[in-house]
Amino acid sequence: MSTQVDIVLDRPEQPQEHQVLNMGPQHPSTHGVLRLVLELDGEIVVNCEPVVGYLHRGMEKLAESMTFHMFTPYTDRLDYLAPLANNVALTTAQEHLIGVEIPPRAKAIRVMCTEMSRISAHLLGLGAFAMDVGAMTVFLWCFRERETIYNLIEHITGARFTTSYTRVGGVANDIPDGFIEELKAFIDQFPEQIESFEKMLSRNRIWIDRTKDIGVITKDDALSYGLTGPNLRGSGIEWDLRIHRPYLDYERYDFDIPLGSVGDCYDRYLCRIEELKESTKILQQVIQKMPGGPVNTQDSKISLPEKSTVLKGMDELIHQFILITEGQDAPVGESYFGAENPKGELGFYFRSKGGGYPDRMFIRSPSFVNLQILPEIVKGRFISDVVAVLGSIDFVMGECDR
Amino acid sequence: MLFVDILWKLLEIVLVAAVALPTTAALLVWAERRVSAFMQDRLGPNRVGPAGLLQPIADLLKFIFKEDVVPGHVNKAIYILAPALSLVPALLAFAVVPYARDMAILDVNVGILYVFSVSSIAVYGITLGGWASNSKYSLLGGVRASAQMISYELALGLSVVPVLLVTGETHLGRIVEWQAANGWLVLYLFPAWIIFLVSSYAETNRLPFDCPEAETELVAGYHTEYSSMKFALFFLAEYIHMITASALTVTLFFGGWHVPFFTLPEGGWGTTLSCLAFCAKTGFFLFLFIWVRWTLPRFRYDQLMNLGWKILLPASLGIIMLTAGGVALLAD
Numbered sequence: 001m002s003t004q005v006d007i008v009l010d011r012p013e014q015p016q017e018h019q020v021l022n023m024g025p026q027h028p029s030t031h032g033v034l035r036l037v038l039e040l041d042g043e044i045v046v047n048c049e050p051v052v053g054y055l056h057r058g059m060e061k062l063a064e065s066m067t068f069h070m071f072t073p074y075t076d077r078l079d080y081l082a083p084l085a086n087n088v089a090l091t092t093a094q095e096h097l098i099g100v101e102i103p104p105r106a107k108a109i110r111v112m113c114t115e116m117s118r119i120s121a122h123l124l125g126l127g128a129f130a131m132d133v134g135a136m137t138v139f140l141w142c143f144r145e146r147e148t149i150y151n152l153i154e155h156i157t158g159a160r161f162t163t164s165y166t167r168v169g170g171v172a173n174d175i176p177d178g179f180i181e182e183l184k185a186f187i188d189q190f191p192e193q194i195e196s197f198e199k200m201l202s203r204n205r206i207w208i209d210r211t212k213d214i215g216v217i218t219k220d221d222a223l224s225y226g227l228t229g230p231n232l233r234g235s236g237i238e239w240d241l242r243i244h245r246p247y248l249d250y251e252r253y254d255f256d257i258p259l260g261s262v263g264d265c266y267d268r269y270l271c272r273i274e275e276l277k278e279s280t281k282i283l284q285q286v287i288q289k290m291p292g293g294p295v296n297t298q299d300s301k302i303s304l305p306e307k308s309t310v311l312k313g314m315d316e317l318i319h320q321f322i323l324i325t326e327g328q329d330a331p332v333g334e335s336y337f338g339a340e341n342p343k344g345e346l347g348f349y350f351r352s353k354g355g356g357y358p359d360r361m362f363i364r365s366p367s368f369v370n371l372q373i374l375p376e377i378v379k380g381r382f383i384s385d386v387v388a389v390l391g392s393i394d395f396v397m398g399e400c401d402r
Numbered sequence: 403m404l405f406v407d408i409l410w411k412l413l414e415i416v417l418v419a420a421v422a423l424p425t426t427a428a429l430l431v432w433a434e435r436r437v438s439a440f441m442q443d444r445l446g447p448n449r450v451g452p453a454g455l456l457q458p459i460a461d462l463l464k465f466i467f468k469e470d471v472v473p474g475h476v477n478k479a480i481y482i483l484a485p486a487l488s489l490v491p492a493l494l495a496f497a498v499v500p501y502a503r504d505m506a507i508l509d510v511n512v513g514i515l516y517v518f519s520v521s522s523i524a525v526y527g528i529t530l531g532g533w534a535s536n537s538k539y540s541l542l543g544g545v546r547a548s549a550q551m552i553s554y555e556l557a558l559g560l561s562v563v564p565v566l567l568v569t570g571e572t573h574l575g576r577i578v579e580w581q582a583a584n585g586w587l588v589l590y591l592f593p594a595w596i597i598f599l600v601s602s603y604a605e606t607n608r609l610p611f612d613c614p615e616a617e618t619e620l621v622a623g624y625h626t627e628y629s630s631m632k633f634a635l636f637f638l639a640e641y642i643h644m645i646t647a648s649a650l651t652v653t654l655f656f657g658g659w660h661v662p663f664f665t666l667p668e669g670g671w672g673t674t675l676s677c678l679a680f681c682a683k684t685g686f687f688l689f690l691f692i693w694v695r696w697t698l699p700r701f702r703y704d705q706l707m708n709l710g711w712k713i714l715l716p717a718s719l720g721i722i723m724l725t726a727g728g729v730a731l732l733a734d
Contacts, residue, residue: 137696
């Protein structure tokens with residue numbers, strides 16, 4: 001990667017009037033450690049070369065040397081704005097490989113987790129976007145709401161951030177008493193908050209000037225670059241894995257796919273705002289339709305036994321020991337599963353030679369794929385637009401670099 | 403002039419320039435943080451002193467004790483000069499503002515012209531600061547600053563012309579007296595006031611016009627390479643510019659020290675009351691500065707230039723024409 005950058009910096013035919021500006025990896029609006037090498041003509045971007053990899057931790061390789069459960073905490077650090085959604089996506093993908101059917105209550109809880117994460121991630125995406133364009137107050141309002149979500153998540157999982165909540169075959173524990181009431185209280189007041197964000201931005205002349213017709217992604221470009229999530233839907237393409245390739249019984253819930261028309265920053269912003277509302281709708285339905293029953297599959301080869309029984313029963317002790325040391329036995333073969341995460345399609349590809357360890361794992365991270373279009377859409381625009389476009393693409397380097 | 407008079411004048415200068423303005427600026431920093439915290443459901447600084455009022459002093463101490471880094475790649479002389487160039491004009495411009503009845507440090511009959519000539523020096527501080535830093539972000543910030551401040555100075559200057567036309571004065575004290583006799587000028591020249599307000603926001607580099615600084619784009623723009631007290635001077639300059647701009651708004655359009663529907667008593671009490679009235683009005687406009695900053699996003703550089711050249715400039719020329727016509731008609 002570094003050699004590639006040197007070529008950019010020393011490009012001999014580069015005209016003298018152009019200056020090269022190194023934006024990042026430490027820059028307030030590159031959201032982590034993205035580095036952009038911008039070639040500037042005055043304030044106009046002539047060329048933009050994103051450099052990724054500053055946060056590379058070799059997660060995919062690490063996955064080869066651990067059981068399925070052991071990898072779950074790593075996904076907390078993928079898209080670190082929606083750890084719970086990553087947990088859900090990973091475990092569902094593992095179940096897809098192993099071939100496990102989970103109880104309806106576990107599915108409903110997972111949907112609830114994903115949608116809560118989506119709200120939390122979109123809130124940050126929206127807030128950071130607004131802050132990049134200069135509206136600091138919206139950012140802090142978004143954070144205030146995220147705080148409530150974190151409290152809710154802490155109540156279910158015991159951790160605010162590093163949740164690692166899901167298990168192959170279900171979830172770590174049932175939702176605690178009183179949680180549903182807390183969630184209800186949140187979703188009852190949340191639409192009002194969304195309205196206040198919209199009041200600050202949606203019809204604000206400066207905001208519209210800064211985002212309308214900026215960073216336009218056409219339908220064709222969106223498709224050929226493989227964009228997913230709100231970035232794709234902002235360009236007007238109806239594609240949502242929750243509806244078009246339903247998993248976790250998403251077909252039980254009634255919600256719409258918000259679509260943009262032009263594919264500019266403003267459309268992507270509106271899409272996220274609408275998705276906040278849709279996620280709230282889904283959460284309401286989850287609460288209404290929450291099924292009873294166990295939260296883990298009863299197959300003792302898949303899910304861990306009740307801890308209280310382990311030290312008393314022979315079978316339970318053996319199952320516990322085998323599951324912890326050797327993991328769930330996956331069949332030989334390969335599988336790919338993509339989940340609709342806040343940023344787009346988070347996919348996990350597994351190749352298994354049998355046993356509890358994947359032979360090879362690959363993560364299709366939406367941030368990485370979405371970021372590729374950046375140089376296309378910022379060429380010929382101002383530096384200020386680069387910042388707005390970065391905000392509207394809403395990427396997370398933890399996921400991009402893995 | 404008597405020796406006592408000179409001494410008294412010196413004391414006044416010291417009091418206003420070295421005590422009152424920096425203290426107000428410090429309070430303003432505190433107010434900005436508290437008001438923004440209030441707007442954002444936070445608490446803001448509330449630990450140092452009552453309600454956090456001593457926070458600016460703690461900040462100042464921190465600034466003083468920070469290492470004063472002069473990076474190796476800067477143009478040293480200009481780098482050191484720039485913060486002072488940015489602060490001093492702001493202080494100087496305040497000299498002619500009548501802050502109470504019959505009170506102004508400098509009694510010049512071309513007050514407005516003096517204000518504009520002095521405050522236009524401030525652009526050098528920022529531009530040279532950005533240029534001397536020899537850093538790309540700073541340079542971009544400096545270039546933006548020079549273009550922005552020069553463009554908006556036109557609109558700012560032209561929006562004051564109607565005031566001169568209506569009152570027939572350039573002496574700030576007499577403009578206020580005219581308003582005391584005939585009513586505040588904002589009633590006559592509301593559109594001119596709007597242009598003046600917008601331009602003064604641009605002149606002070608505050609959101610929505612903080613392109614030279616643009617924290618999320620240019621990191622900190624022209625003062626990226628500054629640290630310690632040099633940075634503090636830039637910081638202080640911004641706030642004193644705000645105070646001067648608010649004071650000018652009050653003086654030119656909102657009757658300065660004049661209190662409506664109330665006759666100020668003669669003598670010392672009247673002067674004190676008029677000073678309080680002036681402070682209260684200025685305080686309101688300072689609050690407006692803060693309010694706007696934490697509400698609006700930032701303009702893009704070219705949009706800002708469009709607004710300045712294509713909207714504010716023609717509009718202020720139009721207002722001048724209308725006002726001139728009106729004044730001529732009424733004079734007949």
